[in-house]
Amino acid sequence: xxxxxxxxxxxxxxxxxxxxxxxxxxxxxxxxxxxxxxxxxxxxxxxxxxxxxxxxxxxxxxxxxxxxxxxxxxxxxxxxxxxxxxxxxxxxxxxxxxxxxxxxxxxxxxxxxxxxxxxxxxxxxxxxxxxxxxxxxxxxxxxxxxxxxxxxxxxxxxxxxxxxxxxxxxxxxxxxxxx
Numbered sequence: 001x002x003x004x005x006x007x008x009x010x011x012x013x014x015x016x017x018x019x020x021x022x023x024x025x026x027x028x029x030x031x032x033x034x035x036x037x038x039x040x041x042x043x044x045x046x047x048x049x050x051x052x053x054x055x056x057x058x059x060x061x062x063x064x065x066x067x068x069x070x071x072x073x074x075x076x077x078x079x080x081x082x083x084x085x086x087x088x089x090x091x092x093x094x095x096x097x098x099x100x101x102x103x104x105x106x107x108x109x110x111x112x113x114x115x116x117x118x119x120x121x122x123x124x125x126x127x128x129x130x131x132x133x134x135x136x137x138x139x140x141x142x143x144x145x146x147x148x149x150x151x152x153x154x155x156x157x158x159x160x161x162x163x164x165x166x167x168x169x170x171x172x173x174x175x176x177x178x179x
Contacts, residue, residue, distance in 0.1 A: 002143045004126040004150050008158060009119045012165050017112050017120040018084055018091050020165045025056070029160035032058050032153065050084040055098075060149070075099070089114050104130045104146055122158075126150050 010017050025033045035057035042051050047048035076099040076119040084091045091112040097105060108126045115121040128146045 001129045002147045004124075004128070004147055004154065005135060006122075006124050006154060006158075009115050010162070010165060011119055012121060012169055013118045014089050014091075014112060014114040014120045015140075016169050017122075017165065018038045020090065020161065020168050021082075021093075021112070023164050023168060024157070024161050027160040027164065029156050029163065030153070032060060032156075034059055048086055050082075050086075052082045052084075054080045054082075056080060056095075102131060104128065104142055106146060106150060109151075124154060126154075 012020070024030070025036045027033070032098065033056055035055075036058075037055045038052060039055055040051070040053040041047070044051070056079065058076045059074045060076050061074065078095050078097050078099075080095040082093040093108075095106075095108045095109040095110075106126055108124065108129045111121075111123045113121050113123070116176065126147075128143055128150060129143040130146070138152055
């Protein structure tokens with residue numbers, strides 16, 4: 001099993017970051033995410049917590065050895081479930097791959113929480129495990145490749161989300177400030 005984690009602060013308040021998270025895709029920095037479908041969204045009438053379940057459709061360029069060994073295609077699907085609690089100002093997302101999960105799983109956890117200075121802390125972890133029992137060396141190679149791919153996509157996602165937040169809020173903040 002391999003792990004990935006990162007912590008980053010966005011220079012926007014939590015409320016704006018949470019609104020922005022629904023506008024992350026489509027995005028030219030994350031062209032591998034090609035579709036986003038909301039499967040379910042509900043609000044708990046007692047707590048006010050918003051639960052959203054989405055399916056993300058992705059195109060991944062897999063190395064030829066992965067395609068030959070496991071088959072499949074470049075099409076991949078991910079299930080994402082998020083909870084936004086406006087009372088405690090907590091937003092969490094978990095995701096897991098649906099495609100090729102019999103060979104490898106990637107469990108991702110993301111949290112957005114308020115930070116000092118009207119900023120938002122983004123915490124991301126991923127647990128990646130190959131399920132190839134034949135050869136440990138093949139499992140290690142697959143896990144290493146998956147972690148590298150996840151890290152590349154995470155860096156693109158951070159850049160993409162920064163751009164989304166800038167485009168959503170910087171122009172509005174300038175308009176609010178007036179001439």
